[in-house]
Structure formats: structure tokens, C-alpha cells
Amino acid sequence: MKSHVVVTGGSGFLGSHFVRLLLKQGSCSVTNVDSLTYAGDPRRLADVADGKDYEFVRLDIASEDLVRQLLSERRPEAVVHFAAESHVTRSETDPDLFYRTNVKGTRVLLEAALAAGVRRFIHVSTDEVYGSILEGSFKESDKQEGTGSAASPYSKSKALADDLALSYAGKLEVVVVRPTNAFGPWQYPEKVFPRWVTRALQSQPILVWGDGLYVRQWLHAEDFAWAVDLVLREGVTGEAYNVGPVHEPEITNLAVARWLTGALGLDNGAIRMTAYDRPDHDRRYAVDASKIRELGWRSGDVWSQFEESLAWYRNNPNWWRSLIAEAESIYADAGAAGKDTAV
Ligand SMILES: NC(=O)c1ccc[n+]([C@@H]2O[C@H](COP(=O)([O-])OP(=O)(O)OC[C@H]3O[C@@H](n4cnc5c(N)ncnc54)[C@H](O)[C@@H]3O)[C@@H](O)[C@H]2O)c1
Numbered sequence: 001m002k003s004h005v006v007v008t009g010g011s012g013f014l015g016s017h018f019v020r021l022l023l024k025q026g027s028c029s030v031t032n033v034d035s036l037t038y039a040g041d042p043r044r045l046a047d048v049a050d051g052k053d054y055e056f057v058r059l060d061i062a063s064e065d066l067v068r069q070l071l072s073e074r075r076p077e078a079v080v081h082f083a084a085e086s087h088v089t090r091s092e093t094d095p096d097l098f099y100r101t102n103v104k105g106t107r108v109l110l111e112a113a114l115a116a117g118v119r120r121f122i123h124v125s126t127d128e129v130y131g132s133i134l135e136g137s138f139k140e141s142d143k144q145e146g147t148g149s150a151a152s153p154y155s156k157s158k159a160l161a162d163d164l165a166l167s168y169a170g171k172l173e174v175v176v177v178r179p180t181n182a183f184g185p186w187q188y189p190e191k192v193f194p195r196w197v198t199r200a201l202q203s204q205p206i207l208v209w210g211d212g213l214y215v216r217q218w219l220h221a222e223d224f225a226w227a228v229d230l231v232l233r234e235g236v237t238g239e240a241y242n243v244g245p246v247h248e249p250e251i252t253n254l255a256v257a258r259w260l261t262g263a264l265g266l267d268n269g270a271i272r273m274t275a276y277d278r279p280d281h282d283r284r285y286a287v288d289a290s291k292i293r294e295l296g297w298r299s300g301d302v303w304s305q306f307e308e309s310l311a312w313y314r315n316n317p318n319w320w321r322s323l324i325a326e327a328e329s330i331y332a333d334a335g336a337a338g339k340d341t342a343v
Pocket of ligand 1: 008009010011012013014015033034035036037038039040041059060061062081082083084085086087101105124125126127158178179180181182183188
């Protein structure tokens with residue numbers, strides 16, 4: 001008989017890539033538990049949703065009784081927990097929602113998993129739990145207890161959820177993954193990569209905050225799905241795994257914006273450096289992913305993945321066009337006090 005996996009947040013960006021991977025492998029059935037916030041969208045899984053191994057349940061992960069009931073009925077072998085409020089800018093104005101979903105929601109799931117006899121629990125955390133690092137990279141053991149150096153309400157809530165998940169490792173097979181900055185098809189256009197791509201495709205300026213010299217490790221969603229699958233099967237209980245590529249040279253936000261203008265044949269005037277910058281904008285995130293590489297994980301070529309992702313947004317305007325107005329409504333960066341400068 002096939003094993004059964006409950007995936008939370010499977011209608012979101014990263015969760016949907018993981019659900020698709022599981023269903024394509026064909027070795028388990030999947031229940032996707034998602035409350036469909038602004039960020040959740042069943043269209044992401046339209047290509048696989050009709051299969052007999054897939055079930056969708058609309059549920060808020062912070063609803064204690066309903067989550068407990070669901071897990072005790074389905075009795076999955078594993079829970080893979082992606083669901084979260086995931087956007088830093090939104091956390092600046094509504095931190096309570098982030099603590100409710102990300103911390104309380106994680107606790108509710110862990111308790112319900114324990115009560116239902118679930119064997120394995122994979123918690124999706126983030127590289128942001130470490131905070132910024134100007135040189136070198138963080139190892140998994142560098143995570144400080146509590147919020148540590150995490151800067152935004154988003155990263156603080158994720159840091160607490162990460163601790164919480166690991167604190168259950170004596171009772172459940174808990175394994176944590178800490179991915180870096182993700183991109184790829186189906187990402188909500190509030191996030192920087194699809195925002196810049198969709199703005200450029202609409203002949204709007206690419207808005208680069210501050211001096212643009214912020215550094216991130218750019219992780220393709222399908223590479224991450226592979227990493228989660230590896231950890232689901234082979235990750236060691238009670239351990240965390242950083243998941244991120246190494247870029248040589250490192251990639252600044254401005255370099256991504258310049259690549260985009262090049263790819264679309266625009267001149268550098270399409271890039272606008274904004275007077276606006278994120279409060280406490282973390283300068284550089286860097287994790288050492290050698291632990292997951294020891295399990296055999298590898299990332300693809302980031303520049304080809306950027307190209308392929310750009311092509312996907314170009315070919316799927318019907319999806320993102322309907323989301324643009326809501327996604328843009330959260331930003332105060334365009335044309336702030338006329339101080340923006342062209343590159
Ligand atoms: N995208 C990234 O760059 C990135 C990087 C590191 C870590 N992460 C982590 O990966 C996970 C997935 O991120 P994403 O980018 O796919 O996020 P997303 O915002 O695209 O998707 C989140 C999903 O969770 C669902 N959800 C939100 N609140 C819920 C609730 N209370 N109950 C049930 N479902 C709820 C939403 O409907 C949505 O489908 C998150 O835990 C995030 O913190 C993301």
C-alpha cells in the first residue's frame with residue numbers, strides 16, 4: 001500500500017512544487033491542507049489535482065480541533081509543513097497574523113501529529129532565522145535559541161517555529177529544512193523576482209531598494225522540492241539542513257535587475273534605485289549547505305533557471321495579471337518623494 005503524506009501549504013508557491021514532485025514519483029498519496037489565503041491558489045496544482053492520489057482539504061492550521069481531527073482520521077506517515085505567512089513586507093504591518101500562523105499553527109500541527117501517531121514531521125524553516133552575516137556562512141548549529149538576530153516579524157516568527165519544531169524531536173521524527181531565497185514558476189508577484197519580472201514585462205521600472213548590494217542565495221523551487229524529498233526520506237531526526245546554492249561570484253539584487261534588463265533587451269534606464277528601503281534590511285544571507293550536499297543534493301545553474309522562470313512568467317500572464325493589483329498595493333516604494341534615481 002502507498003504511504004500517505006499530509007502537506008500543509010501545498011497551494012502555495014513552494015508547497016505546490018513539492019506536492020507535484022511527490023505525485024509524479026507515485027509512491028505516496030497526498031492530502032494538501034491549506035486555508036487559501038491571498039497567497040494560496042489551487043491553479044498551481046490544476047495539472048495534478050484530478051489524480052486519485054491527491055486530496056485537498058481547506059483548513060486553517062491554527063484551528064486546534066479541526067487539525068487534530070484531520071490528522072487522527074488520515075493517520076499519515078508524515079507531515080511536511082510548508083504553510084506560513086511568508087512575506088516580510090506584510091509582517092511589518094501585521095505581525096500578529098505571522099505569530100498566529102507561523103508559531104501557533106506549527107505548535108497545533110506538532111501536537112496533532114503526536115496525538116495521531118504520525119512518525120515523521122518535516123518543518124520548512126528559512127535561512128532568515130540566522131539573521132544577516134557579512135562574511136562567511138552559517139552552519140546549522142549557528143541558529144541561536146529564540147529570535148536571535150532575526151530582524152523582521154516574519155523571520156522572528158519563523159525562528160520561534162524552528163525551535164518549537166526541534167523541541168518535539170524526542171517525541172516525533174522531526175527534521176527541519178532552512179531554504180534560502182526561492183524563485184521559479186508560480187511565485188506570488190509580491191516577491192522580488194516575479195515582481196521585477198512582471199513589472200518589466202509590463203514596461204514598468206524595476207524598483208531596486210537602497211544601493212541594491214544586498215546578497216541572497218537564489219534557490220529554484222524545484223531544487224528545493226528535491227531537497228525536501230531527500231530530507232523526508234533520509235534526514236536525521238532532530239537535525240536541521242540548510243538548503244541553498246553557492247554562487248561564485250555572489251549575486252547582488254542589482255545584478256539580478258541587470259540580468260533582467262539584458263534578458264529582455266532593455267537598457268539600464270529600466271532600473272530605478274528607490275529612495276525607499278526595507279527597515280532593517282538584512283545585508284547578506286549566506287548558509288553553508290554542505291550537510292544536505294552530503295545526502296547527494298545539488299542545485300542547478302541559477303542563470304539558466306532565471307531564464308526559464310522569466311519564460312514561464314512571459315507565457316503565463318493570465319495567472320499573474322489577476323494578482324498584480326493586490327501584490328502592488330502593499331508597497332510604498334514607487335516614486336517616493338521623487339528621490340529615486342535611474343541607474
Ligand atoms: N519563498 C521563499 O523564498 C522562502 C524561503 C525560505 C523559506 N520559505 C518558507 O517556505 C514555506 C513556503 O513558502 P512559500 O513561498 O511557498 O509561501 P506562500 O506564501 O507562497 O504559500 C503559503 C501557503 O500557506 C497557506 N497558508 C497560510 N496561512 C495558512 C493557515 N493559517 N492555514 C493553512 N494554510 C495557510 C497559504 O494559503 C499558501 O498556500 C514557508 O514556511 C516559508 O516561510 C520560503
